[in-house]
Amino acid sequence: MTMQSVQQLDIFADSRDVMLRNDVLEQLQQRNATAARTALERLAAEYPGDGALSAMTALVRDLGSGSTAPFADHAALVVARRHLEDEVVPAARRVLPAQTVHAWLAPCWRALAARAATLAFRGTDAVNHAAPLWLMAGEWTAACDAVERIESWWRIPAPLAWMTEARYRAAGLDAAWPLLAELAWLAPARFAALLSALGDASLDTLRRRFDAAFPGTGDVDDYAWFPAWLLVVKPALAGRLGEARVQRNRAASRATALLGEILRREHEGDQHELVNLRHEFSRLHAGLFDTYMATRKVQHR
Numbered sequence: 001m002t003m004q005s006v007q008q009l010d011i012f013a014d015s016r017d018v019m020l021r022n023d024v025l026e027q028l029q030q031r032n033a034t035a036a037r038t039a040l041e042r043l044a045a046e047y048p049g050d051g052a053l054s055a056m057t058a059l060v061r062d063l064g065s066g067s068t069a070p071f072a073d074h075a076a077l078v079v080a081r082r083h084l085e086d087e088v089v090p091a092a093r094r095v096l097p098a099q100t101v102h103a104w105l106a107p108c109w110r111a112l113a114a115r116a117a118t119l120a121f122r123g124t125d126a127v128n129h130a131a132p133l134w135l136m137a138g139e140w141t142a143a144c145d146a147v148e149r150i151e152s153w154w155r156i157p158a159p160l161a162w163m164t165e166a167r168y169r170a171a172g173l174d175a176a177w178p179l180l181a182e183l184a185w186l187a188p189a190r191f192a193a194l195l196s197a198l199g200d201a202s203l204d205t206l207r208r209r210f211d212a213a214f215p216g217t218g219d220v221d222d223y224a225w226f227p228a229w230l231l232v233v234k235p236a237l238a239g240r241l242g243e244a245r246v247q248r249n250r251a252a253s254r255a256t257a258l259l260g261e262i263l264r265r266e267h268e269g270d271q272h273e274l275v276n277l278r279h280e281f282s283r284l285h286a287g288l289f290d291t292y293m294a295t296r297k298v299q300h301r
Contacts, residue, residue, distance in 0.1 A: 017047045024056050029100060031107070033063035055091035062088045062108065071115050077128050080115070084108055102138075109137035113146075121150045126158035135162060140170035154245060157187035161194055168198055177237060181227035181244040185253040188223035206230065215287030224252035225288060231259045232292045238263050255284040259292070 020043040027036035040060050044053055062084075071077045088108060092101050113133035121129050131150075134143035143166040153159035164183050168176035184191040195203055207226075214229055216222035227241055242260045247253040258281050265274045282289040 017043075017050060020046060021050065021052055021056075024052075024060075025095065028056070028059050028063070028096070029104065031063060031104075033060065033066070036060045036063060052095050055094040058087050058091035059095070066111075067115070068111070069115065070118050074119055074122065074125060074128050077112070077116050077119060080112055081128065081133075084112060106137050109133050110139060113137055113139070113142065117146070121156075121159065123156065123158075131159060131162045131166075135165055135169075138169075140166045144170070154182060155186070157183075157190050160186060161190045165194060165198070168200075173200055173202065174240065177240040178243040178245075181241050181253075181256065182247070184223050184226045185247050185250045185256075188226075189220045191223050191226070192220055206233075209233065213291070215291060224250065225255070225285060228252060228256040228259055228285070228288060229291070231256060231263065232288065232295060235263050251284050255281060255288070258284070 020039070023039040024036060024043055027039050037060050040053075040056055043050060043056070047053075071080070089105060092105055096104055110133075113130045113136075116128070116130040116133060119129065121131075126132075129146070131143050131146035134140075134146055143162060147153050147159045147163045147166070150156065150159045153163060160179065160183050164176055164179040167179055180191070180194075183194065195207055210223075210226055210229055214222055214225065216225065227244070231238055231241060238260050241256060244253075244256070246257045258277060262274065262277045262281060265277060278289070278293075281292070
């Protein structure tokens with residue numbers, strides 16, 4: 001590169017509009033609302049057509065709002081959440097460095113969650129509750145606390161999914177296995193969506209194996225059988241999956257519990273009872289039973 005080219009780049013980097021824009025960004029990243037507004041006004045006065053103005057304005061306004069009053073009702077939360085999702089989040093992604101966006105938005109989600117703390121869970125409007133907002137803020141303990149205030153949360157797909165994610169984020173995959181199993185049985189589609197959201201390499205590998213090998217119909221409801229299949233391919237997880245609350249009205253849940261018992265009987269060498277248990281398992285899912293028997297090198301007749 002020639003000396004002239006270097007000088008031209010230096011002139012560009014030091015140009016007035018870049019400097020003013022960086023002044024705004026610096027104050028935004030420090031979350032200094034007053035200084036950010038002053039810097040923004042200076043940029044707008046000198047460069048009214050600057051492409052970053054609208055996004056920066058949205059962020060400065062959000063910094064300056066700072067309300068901590070509890071939401072009066074769910075409708076108020078809806079308005080505030082949509083403002084954050086539709087205006088503030090895109091603006092942050094537009095002008096802030098990519099590696100700082102999540103951290104910058106976390107206090108915004110935290111403030112929303114705190115204001116929503118007194119709002120009751122509504123099954124028809126599950127997203128408008130404090131728990132998923134705490135998750136967006138990265139506050140795992142607060143998310144758990146919010147879910148636990150929902151009566152019988154483990155029987156409801158949305159709060160069970162929130163608790164499962166919070167447990168995973170706070171303590172890792174091993175701690176989350178029982179809740180992952182319960183979610184798979186109760187709401188296979190939510191289970192599949194959560195696996196994608198978690199981005200866990202080992203879970204993704206297991207999911208690909210399941211998709212390729214499970215003898216099912218190929219639709220999302222197959223994921224209800226993921227925990228039972230998991231015991232076939234990874235029997236060492238029997239202890240962790242055995243902590244899940246069995247849902248007796250769901251065949252996939254009963255099959256997982258039954259397979260856990262089969263594994264225990266195999267270890268003990270109780271052949272008589274093992275025959276009966278295997279027969280019962282085969283009636284719940286013949287294809288998975290065949291997969292299990294293949295791992296035992298036993299011909300099913």
